Amino acid sequence: MDITTLAPEIILHIFSFLPYIEVYRIGAVCRSWRQMGKEHIYMSIKTRRDRVTVKIGERNKVTIELFAYSYDPINDIIEFRPRPNDRTVAPVINPPMQIHFSEWAPEELPDMVKSMSLKEQALLLFHMNYNPAIERMYDLPKRCIGRPASSCDPHYVGDKGLILSLDYVYPNVPRDEIQNPSLHYGYPAATWMPASPCIQIRWLRVTLAWVVSGMNPEVPVRQIYADRYNLLDHALARNGLCKYDPLSEPVLAHIVDADDQEQCKSPCFPTLHSHSDGNRLHGEKLPHSLLKYVNEHTHECHTRLSTLQHMLEGAGVDARVIWKYLSAKSYVIGNSCLLGPEDVVRQIQDSEDEWRMKKPSLIRKLQA
Structure with missing residues (x-):
């Protein structure tokens, strides 16, 4: 029996016994399960408050x-x-x-x-x-x-x-x-x-x-909003602008502009065919204010956070470990950190290297 042909009611009933992470993973089975799983997660979050x-x-x-x-x-x-x-x-x-x-x-x-x-x-x-x-x-x-x-x-x-x-x-x-x-x-x-x-x-x-x-x-x-960011990348490139901070307020405001506010206004489910995201941005001329901002702030395309992330990735360290270290937190939020980015990265790299060496033996002890 092909489990992908099960009735939606049965599948959703099965989902109700699974944690969110497993429902999310099970979406890899097929497209219909993926869509049902996503909607199930949302409805569960909403009904369980x-x-x-x-x-x-x-x-x-x-x-x-x-x-x-x-x-x-x-x-x-x-x-x-x-x-x-x-x-x-x-x-x-x-x-x-x-x-x-x-x-x-x-x-x-x-x-x-x-x-x-x-x-x-x-x-x-x-x-x-x-x-x-x-x-x-x-x-x-x-x-x-x-x-x-x-x-x-x-x-x-x-x-x-x-x-x-x-x-x-x-x-x-x-x-x-x-x-x-x-x-x-x-x-x-x-x-x-x-x-x-x-x-x-x-x-x-x-x-x-x-x-x-x-x-x-x-x-x-x-x-x-990955598709919107891709369209923005292409639109900026047509204007000779390739570097910008994707998390700056003018960019975020453009990504979620007034036209988009209608999209999530209703608490009901939109259908997959109710609108086509991207029609609004496709071929759109960018506002002059946004072009001016990106042009004037090209040199600020890297924030303290993105600077550390790029440096860690270049050193072969998973950038997600930034928030593990107090010195990195202090540097990112500008909270009186006395270390420069190179010192912070070196400290993180040394600590992660030590953990990488000791982790196998410690895991074996836990499993003994």
């Missing part, structure tokens, strides 16, 4: 929960949104940010670890407990000037598998509410001034690969 938590600030002082809202089967993207009453979080000054899916958890090591020496335990905990999806940190974008949220363009934070849209909200409060109620010479403070901005999250779009990568770091994260 699994969530994405955005953690902002040192030691995750501020958190906001996002829930599955819609699914785009063309690009394999789930959109998460906060509850209407939870959109805004308190002001935070220059914080790092982390984005976690609720089903992610560090890998549990066997009890055999306790019988090893302290040094061996430390090595195993440091390297085998590492999950790049959980440790990944993001910088918040630069704030716009103190204007009402309605007059500010949305800000974007991006990564290979996600794009986050947010606003900075500047509530106007009387100066006497945040400072001494009287100015010099006893005159009352009747003027208004913008307070520290609050963060208002609009939506988060993630690929299915991003969701399952946090459950198994071996799953590769695919580029979000």
Whole structure:
């Protein structure tokens, strides 16, 4: 019997007993299973109310929960949104940010670890407990000037598998509410001034690969909106521009521009034939503002993160280990790191080489 001919109801029933990572993998059997598996993962996330938590600030002082809202089967993207009453979080000054899916958890090591020496335990905990999806940190974008949220363009934070849209909200409060109620010479403070901005999250779009990568770091994260980025590459090349930062805000804004907002507006499933992603971008003339930005910032095509990633790859080290090391984290987010990129890469390379040499014997001890 050909299992690929099973009724969809039976297949979906089987999927209901499997973890997300196995449903994602089983899609390799055939195209129809792959599509059913992806839609099953989305519907399970939505019905089980699994969530994405955005953690902002040192030691995750501020958190906001996002829930599955819609699914785009063309690009394999789930959109998460906060509850209407939870959109805004308190002001935070220059914080790092982390984005976690609720089903992610560090890998549990066997009890055999306790019988090893302290040094061996430390090595195993440091390297085998590492999950790049959980440790990944993001910088918040630069704030716009103190204007009402309605007059500010949305800000974007991006990564290979996600794009986050947010606003900075500047509530106007009387100066006497945040400072001494009287100015010099006893005159009352009747003027208004913008307070520290609050963060208002609009939506988060993630690929299915991003969701399952946090459950198994071996799953590769695919580029979000890969077709759109390819079209953008060709359009920029026609204008003589080959280097740009794909995670810069103007580029992210172009990738998820206003026409695309309709695509994920409804929480219902779009069908595979309801629209054709790429028609909007195919043959499109790029906005002058985007061309000007890319041309003026060609020399900034590499960020601190991408610089370290390229250097590590050149040294034969998996770039995903960046978030394992405090020195690398400090360098990427600009948090008073005293080491240059070469020193950071050398430190990581030495540590990973040591782990590569000791890993086989430690694994054998665990399996003994």
